[in-house]
Amino acid sequence: MLKDDGFDPRKEEETGPNGRFFKSADGFAEDPQVLALIRRVKEKDEAAFKELVERYKTQVAGLAFKMVGDYEDAKDISQIVFVKTFYNLKRFDPKKKFSTWLFRITVNAAIDYWRRYKKHKHEDLEEAEARPAESGLTPEAAYFRKDATER
Numbered sequence: 001m002l003k004d005d006g007f008d009p010r011k012e013e014e015t016g017p018n019g020r021f022f023k024s025a026d027g028f029a030e031d032p033q034v035l036a037l038i039r040r041v042k043e044k045d046e047a048a049f050k051e052l053v054e055r056y057k058t059q060v061a062g063l064a065f066k067m068v069g070d071y072e073d074a075k076d077i078s079q080i081v082f083v084k085t086f087y088n089l090k091r092f093d094p095k096k097k098f099s100t101w102l103f104r105i106t107v108n109a110a111i112d113y114w115r116r117y118k119k120h121k122h123e124d125l126e127e128a129e130a131r132p133a134e135s136g137l138t139p140e141a142a143y144f145r146k147d148a149t150e151r
Contacts, residue, residue: 034098041089053082056099060106067110073117080109 034055040048060081065074084105092101137145 063106081106
């Protein structure tokens, strides 16, 4: 049984136990450094936006990669996410966590990207011509065989 040391994070006034977060109406909100960066970005400070991108680019790219499974596509999605973030930062509610908002944009962008670019699998013509013809299979049968082995 754990001993009650009397610590209750909900009773914290301005900062959490590590001194990094201020308390909002619904719990702990964002790191004050991130909120300061957001404020500077809203004032058109490009260096602040670059710092915000540097802070979150690994997590955004990782989440995008988990969703689409391709590194190059994840990089494209990350770029889309940060462009959307820049143009929609005025809609961000500072009472909420920025990372949650950003990751939701990432998930939506990955879904949109998948719908737009991956709906139909395309194969390079050079790759198809270079591959030896599979004996006795129609092109459709060869495609479905390849598709089944990729799953």
